[in-house]
Amino acid sequence: MxxxxxxxxxxxxxxxxxxxxxxxxxxxxxxxxxxxxxxxxxxxxxxxxxxxxxxxxxxxxxxxxxxxxxxxxxxxxxxxxxxxxxxxxxxxxxxxxxxxxxxxxxxxxxxxTQLQLPEMYMEKLFVSDEFREWIDLKKGIINVIKDMQKFCQRKDLKCIILDKPRHKEIIEELSAIGVIVRMIQDGDVLAAIDVVNGAADFVYGIGGAPEGSLMASLAIASGCKMQSRLVPYQEIWPNEKETKLRMQTENAWIEKHNIDFDTILEDLDLIADxxxxxxxxxxxxxxxxxxxxxxxxxxxxxxxxxxxxxxxxxxxxxxxxxxxxxxxxxxxxxxxxxx
Known part of the structure; x- marks a missing residue:
């Protein structure tokens, strides 16, 4: 078989x-x-x-x-x-x-070839093959999208993003520069499939890290491109009871893998194949x-x-x-x- x-x-x-x-x-x-x-x-x-x-x-x-x-x-x-x-x-x-x-x-x-990812948050940007040479999360998401707009000479790029409070400002900024924003409740892996199928230009947002492995595989397999960065729990939930314990666990993983919260991870860093x-x-x-x-x-x-x-x-x-x-x-x- x-x-x-x-x-x-x-x-x-x-x-x-x-x-x-x-x-x-x-x-x-x-x-x-x-x-x-x-x-x-x-x-x-x-x-x-x-x-x-x-x-x-x-x-x-x-x-x-x-x-x-x-x-x-x-x-x-x-x-x-x-x-x-x-x-x-x-x-x-x-x-x-x-x-x-x-x-x-x-x-x-x-x-x-696959990196075992922790139960953490991850900032993820997944773009269509048209823009694979134009993403650099070190610049910040808005600067990246402006570069993409300049390259294709159009502002009305289509974006899919999780409808979460943590994305409120980004959604407003994307809309202000002419991006067509489609908000979803769940499913950034599914949203990445939409990008591959031509229904959107990019997916952006802070979601689960383990799903990043699936999205990286999809990017590699389809010719698209993904970059990501781990996000500390306290950045999303600074005042929760479990934040201190979660941060201890996250810092232990980060130290073990020699990755910090500023490291930009390419799709081939998550799946080296x-x-x-x-x-x-x-x-x-x-x-x-x-x-x-x-x-x-x-x-x-x-x-x-x-x-x-x-x-x-x-x-x-x-x-x-x-x-x-x-x-x-x-x-x-x-x-x-x-x-």
Whole structure:
């Protein structure tokens, strides 16, 4: 079986498993279904192995898809092993409440090429291939966008940004220089797919660091460009009770990896592999990626994959009866999470 088809099917089946719980206002059920589906698909595949680098957490807090877990053909010493970053549901809140913003996503690269990212905040700028030579976060986001506007000789660039209080001033500044701003509640990985698909020129915002690995993979795989910078917890939440403890944990990670809060991280710093691959499937999706649908015993899934500068938007139909007869591994997921 072609490895890319297996990985594509994994995110599609993860999306299928969540369908039962979309809109039920339970983020844990949504995530649990997708996690189990991904592990079922990936753990028994032959001829290759995957090492989880960025997953659901450490072993003591995540029994499945935890950092360091090996999936796939683990009994075969000749099976090639790859790094894996995975977010079974990027956007559990929109999936649980049934609004746009959720996908299942994975990134795969050569062994020991992915940086294990902490549960921290990260400033991220993801731009289309048109502007890949024109970004430098050291200048500050507004100066970067002005450079991009000057290069393409138009002000009305399209931006996607998380609608958060921390972005209020940036949103106002972007609008003031002529940028068309589209605000979203969740899902900067999904927003980056929109950039690749030509629905926006760039994504900017401060969000989760682990998702940065997925976005870096997408940038590398599609020919786009991403830069990022870790942001201290106290910059976002200066007065919270847990801020002091969070800062101790963050500073320990920063010291270990010789990275500070001023370091600009390129996409290839997060995933050092020009052949990285990215896969996603829409759950509630949004933008250029449509949500999953179900009708008369069939699931309709819209997925996306990118590698080697090639981006593919894929529509798949899963006929439950036929799949159950031919794929016992998937049947176990269908039986547990059937409509």
């Amino acid at each position: 072609n490895r890319d088809i297996v990985l594509l099917r994994a995110v599609e089946v993860a999306a299928l498993a969540t369908h039962k719980y979309i809109g039920r206002k339970d983020k844990k059920l949504i995530d649990q279904a997708a996690v189990e589906a991904l592990e079922v698909i990936l753990k028994n595949e032959k001829d290759f192995k995957l090492k989880v680098v960025n997953g659901e957490g450490e072993l003591d807090e995540a029994p499945m898809l935890y950092s360091g877990q090996i999936l796939g053909d683990i009994e075969n010493p000749e099976a090639k092993i790859y790094d894996l970053s995975v977010d079974p549901v990027e956007g559990t809140y929109p999936a649980a409440y049934n609004f746009a913003g959720s996908v299942a996503a994975i990134a795969v690269s050569r062994l020991n 020009e052949r990285a691959r990215f896969f996603a499937a829409g759950i509630t999706a949004g933008g250029s990626l449509r949500p999953i649908d179900y009708k008369n015993g069939k699931f309709y899934v819209n997925a996306f994959m990118a590698s080697h500068g090639i981006a593919r938007n894929i529509k798949s139909v899963y006929d439950i009866k036929k799949v159950n007869a031919l794929k016992p591994g998937i049947k176990s997921i269908f039986d547990k999470y059937k409509r």
